[in-house]
Amino acid sequence: MVTAESGSSAGNATAIQIAPDQEHMQLQSSDHPGMVMVSALLTGNNYFAWSRAVRRALTVKMKLDFIDGSAVRPTGNGEDFKRWNRTDSMLTTWILNCMSKELAEAFMHVGSSRELWLELQAWFGESNNPMIYQLQREIGQVTQGNMSITEYYTKLRKLWDELMCLAPTLKCTCSGCTCGASKDMAEMHSSNQLIQFLVGLNGVYDQARGQILLLEPLPSVTKAIPCYLEWKNRCK
Known part of the structure; x- marks a missing residue:
């Protein structure tokens, strides 16, 4: 009351x-x-x-x-x-x-x-498809350019969040997800975001990018960013 x-x-x-x-x-x-x-x-x-x-x-x-x-x-x-x-x-x-x-x-x-x-x-909000198309297109066109790694990631993060609103990640329907599908889909989603992030990075990071791509399993973007920042500091 x-x-x-x-x-x-x-x-x-x-x-x-x-x-x-x-x-x-x-x-x-x-x-x-x-x-x-x-x-x-x-x-x-x-x-x-x-x-x-x-x-x-x-x-x-x-x-x-x-x-x-x-x-x-x-x-x-x-x-x-x-x-x-x-x-x-x-x-x-x-x-x-x-x-x-x-x-x-x-x-x-x-x-x-x-x-x-x-x-x-x-x-x-009647149809999500045009917005999904536009967001996917924007994500594919984003490159680091003159942005810092943090600024570049922030720009991608905003687009990813908007896309998530329109097209949420699929989830397993079994109780408690004992089949492991939810974990697999989450890892696939994380890997896709990492690839999108790596594609737009400037060429100066080619060596670090190659090292990241050799990792198995691939790290999330948030775990990969510190590696790039550390590599950049070593190269100064």
């Missing part, structure tokens, strides 16, 4: 008992209409990474129920409806704040946070 205070002053404050199943409808004193929950605004082509960031932020706020449909709109015009409507209006504003100005204006007409979320999903 959560206790909230209401009233114009501490002396007039009265305790309001909020049941655990109603906590998602409670707004905190720090919540305000100008809040921006994510750093990167929705522009359209970043929908999947954006939606994951928004969902994570709403989970922290215990408000995910509103956009996934679990927080059902109360019937009538009683106190439950007023509390739900106030919280839902705040969420709708937060989501609009996380969109570019042009997109926010286009979706200003929506009646609830759930409706807004579904409309955005219909507009930008």
